[in-house]
Amino acid sequence: MARGTVYKRCPCRDEQGKRLKICRKDHGTWWYKVEGPASAETGRRRQVAKGGFRTRVDAEAALTKVSYALEHGQQVFEKKTTVGDWLDLWLEELATKRSVKTLANYRGHVRDVWKPILGRVQLRSLTRQHVETALADLDNPIFRPAGAGNVGRRIAHRSPATIDGYRRTLRAALAVARRRGLIAINPAEGRMDAIPEHDRRSKLSIWEPEQTAQFLEHVAEDRLSALYELAAYAGLRRAELCGLRWQDVDTDGRGITIQQSIVEVASKELRPEDRICGICRHEHTSLLVKAPKSRAGTRWVPLVGAAQRALEARRAVVEANKQVCGARYRDHDLVFCHVDGDPLRPSSVTLAFEAHVAACGLPKIRLHDTRHGACSLLLAAGVPIEVVQMILGHSSPTVTRQVYAHVMKRSTAQQVERAAEMVDRFRRGHSADTPTDPDGVEQGGDGMK
Known part of the structure; x- marks a missing residue:
């Protein structure tokens, strides 16, 4: 168990003006102090201290909990720990747990968005409003002078999916902080009002x-x-x-x-x-x-x-x-x-x-x-959605339906039409092209049926 101690703090002083180590009066509060993890920068061990406990028993119980967490590799931070501090530690711990590509994406999101915007906010003070405000700013047009930043692909505006990707990175980092008791709730969870709705009228670019x-x-x-x-x-x-x-x-x-x-x-x-x-x-x-x-x-x-x-x-x-x-x-x-x-x-x-x-x-x-085009061909040919999902490598048919909803409308309409033709060809004197009057009565060659 990590080494720690409990002690009482009160306003009483001795004759030299020093704080009394032992005070038998019924006032003041109890504190604990324990050796925390070594600093990654200096290598020196840090002390974690917390007070405000009404009794010695309460302070000892809190000390036991913190000592157990430290002994099992969990991080315990002071109140002044910032979001940037936590994100740096989170990325360091993920170095061997995630793929290189995923880790690179996380680092890019932390470097480009979360540390510049929220890096100085205290972790325990982070609110949903902080996250919403940051995401709302990401929806603004990007004005970047030529040659600045990444020299690769240029974009003038971030899509809703891209903005939500930034949110998911922060959510993943804060989920770990919550599991370790560093924050009470995860302010990046759930639907964020600042993320614009996807334009459901937009269609995928597909060749005929x-x-x-x-x-x-x-x-x-x-x-x-x-x-x-x-x-x-x-x-x-x-x-x-x-x-x-x-x-x-x-x-x-x-x-x-x-x-x-x-x-x-x-x-x-x-x-x-x-x-x-x-x-x-x-x-x-x-x-x-x-x-x-x-x-x-x-x-x-x-x-x-x-x-x-x-x-x-x-x-x-x-x-x-x-x-x-x-x-x-x-x-x-x-x-x-x-x-x-x-x-x-x-x-x-x-x-x-x-x-x-x-x-x-x-x-x-x-x-x-061209991947979308291949999917449209499969659906138009009547290949079941579950089979299309497996061919494309989606996690479930639900994903396939969401991505290719408008493509499925066309193929489904064609399949339904073919199904109707199987019945219509046995209907005597009926044609799908036969006009009807406003009352729904079919008109023959003389105008009456």
């Missing part, structure tokens, strides 16, 4: 089937044509396409199993053990090979004939590259890779896709939007 066919014809001779085929028909994510291996392809070519992905992470966020490739022993700057982030992400995906033929052609190209490169070929078993076998950078795949879209004159969509 003939537009998808036009694009695939345009890229037929491209070195990544098979990648675009799989994106269009199988609905794979960009990271999954870059991480697909030949060992993940069924021997008969009828399907693939998603078991890994390749993502981009800032080099400073990578752990030392993740920097060096376990296959070629080289460093692929800012690239990380990782397993799917959920059980649903590890899945089997069927391939249509066009995708199967594209993979067969791709295999021939890879074998030819091996022959040309010889000993210089670094075999990572990747389906889609550079000529020398090294993994592709996902952002370069996106740039190549955007260049092809512009060249063939089609409406501008993202590479990720």
Whole structure:
């Protein structure tokens, strides 16, 4: 048990004006003092003290509770601990418990939003109003001078989903603080009024089937044509396409199993053990090979004939590259890779896709939007929503319904119409196109029925 002591404080002083160590008068309050964890900056042990207890027994009970918490690795803080202090400790504890990509996102949210806005607020004083005000500010347009901050993708406004992502990061950090008794409630839980509602009128950008066919014809001779085929028909994510291996392809070519992905992470966020490739022993700057982030992400995906033929052609190209490169070929078993076998950078795949879209004159969509197109094709063909969910790697059919609600309306209407035709074809003299008068009476050739 951590070392601690209890003592009484009162206004009584001795002849030299010093506080009395022992006072038998019935006044004053009881305190406890215990050695806390060492400071991460100085290495010195800190003392945690708390007072205001009416009796010695109350102070000893509180001391026992705090000592037990410290002995079992829990953190005990003084009242002056700030939100920034807690977030730093939370991130430090997560260093080995979360994936590199997830941890990088957490750090970015803490660095860019929560520490600048709420970092100096005392943890125990944090209220829901603090969080609401910070989230409301995130909905404002972004005015950032050129060259400042992240030099990557630029946006003029954050979406509701992005703002809610910031909230979820803070909620996760405060949930741990609440479990440890540092705060009574989690002010970042639940629906926040400051987060704008999603515009349910907005629709996903999806090509019509003939537009998808036009694009695939345009890229037929491209070195990544098979990648675009799989994106269009199988609905794979960009990271999954870059991480697909030949060992993940069924021997008969009828399907693939998603078991890994390749993502981009800032080099400073990578752990030392993740920097060096376990296959070629080289460093692929800012690239990380990782397993799917959920059980649903590890899945089997069927391939249509066009995708199967594209993979067969791709295999021939890879074998030819091996022959040309010889000993210089670094075999990572990747389906889609550079000529020398090294993994592709996902952002370069996106740039190549955007260049092809512009060249063939089609409406501008993202590479990720081809995943939406694949889903619409599956739903239009009558594939059950539960099967579509498994193919796309969603956690549940509910997620699929929420994301593709408007797509399902169209496919459902078509399926219902086909069901009605099964009855209508047996109805004599009835046609769906036969007009009716205002009273609902069908009109024949002479105007009467």
